[in-house]
Amino acid sequence: MTQYPATKLTPNGQGATYEARQPLYVVGHKNPDTDAVASAIGYAWLLRERDGLGAIAARAGSVNAQTCFALDYFGAPMPALLEDASPRFAAIVNRIEPLTPDTPLSAAWQLSAKTHRAAPIVEADGTPVGLVTGQSVFGYLSQRLDMTYAVFGKLIAIPCGEACEVDVPRFALTDRISDHRERVMRTQRDDFWVVDGDGKYAGICTRADMLHPPRLRLVLVDHNEPSQAINGFAEAELVEVLDHHRLGTVNTTTPIAFHVDVVGSCSTLVAERIQIARLTPPRDVAGMLLSGVLSDTLAFKSPTTTQRDHDAAAWLARHALGAADADRAMHEFADALLQAGADVSGRSAQDMVQADLKLFESGAVKFGVAQVEVTSFNAILPRMDEIRAALKALREQRGLDFVALMITDIVENNSLLVGVGEARFFERLPFSRKADGVWDMPGVVSRKKQLLPTLLGMLQG
DSSP states (O other), rough: OOOOOOOOETTTTOOOOEEEOOEEEEEEEEOOOHHHHHHHHHHHHHHEEEEEEEEEEEEEOOEEEEEEEEHHHHHHOEEEEEOOOOOOHHHHHHHHOOOOOTTTTTHHHHHHHHHSSSSEOOOOTOOEEEEEEEEHHHHHHHHHTTTTOOOOHHHHHHHHGSSSOOOOEEEESSSSSTTTTHHHTTTSEEEEEETTTTSSSEEEEHHHHSSSSOOEEEEEEEEEOGGGOOOOOOEEEEEEEOOOOHHHHOOOOOEEEEEOOOSOOOOHHHHHHHHHHTOOHHHHHHHHHHHHHHHHHTTTTTOOHHHHHHHHHHHHHHHOSSTTOOOOHHHHHHHHHHHHHHHHTOOOHHHHHTTEEEEEEETTEEEEEEEESSSSSGGTTGHHHHHHHHHHHHHHHHOOOOEEEEEEETTEEEEEEEEEEOOOGGOSSSSSEETTTEEETOOOIIIIIIIHHHHHHHOOO
């Protein structure tokens, strides 16, 4: 992991005070949509340019077809995949230059005195042999030599391979520390191997290292609910939240910068901060942020759209598409962007119910709502049985009380809702039933502003 200077930087009054000692990952929610990916790209760029931070744009899962279209269109690099924030052994490994088994014990003695750690004994091909510790040396000498009459020079000339402890647990660089911590706490030993994917020596670690590993530093964009955050989120250090959804607030041990605002897109909030900083985004950053705004507002047709979204998009379009007739170019691009996300002909039902799935809780009820966009309901109505089966499997897999798929026609601005779960969770829906487990929702296109408040009100009422 890249290390950064331990200097403190304050982002011009626009956020928290960060310590640039290690990478800061800017990441959106699981099952990322275009806005989640775009706002991560844009905000990471701003944190680097404005504050000099080692900010890295990340994604918490695979990107969808629409996002791929935008990335390709503007030549933007794919953000790093970050599916789990749990500390790994790679974060605590100590790479100590190892000794070979035939090296005299005196060399191990000197190495241990220098590093204050066990001396690793490793074959020439990288295969771990054992660790020389005070306990291992004492055990060897007490069993094999008459210490009363032995000459000290003879004692420290024995090969390291004979005085090392060979029964040492091994952990892979990519293993999650939390998966092994309980096992380690039950042992009496302090030193452990860390190996690479081929089982070769990568370094060593100690019990103390495992108890207090460095935590991954995160900025969350486009969400603030733990159920939507990357796996292992509770083991990370949350630095900031920038979002435009309802509060499903995360718990923190220290104060953080937390900003949630009523706009149609998180990319709008990022664009506004770039403007305040008087910076000019490069074409790929501006283009991705523009894509985020257009996607989340359905090209300004969603009821979540605000004037701030219009203003941000117009400014971004000039930098991404050129100043000449930027408005026309923006609307042409918007049509192509939405079309790229609305082609379901080659998508499986499983992909449709999981690609843009968000999980929620209301009291003891846990549920999920996915959304897919189409240009006509005719493209998906023949596949309803397939979709219901995929929803049923998803509900059982995730242990949800109910799950629903919102199918949105981006041409007619209407939606259908397909639900799976006990009837009591749907009986109070204020929509007309179109078929068994299917409801017609004319004029409803926003999961965040129209459907979710209805579902939550129904459950809480």
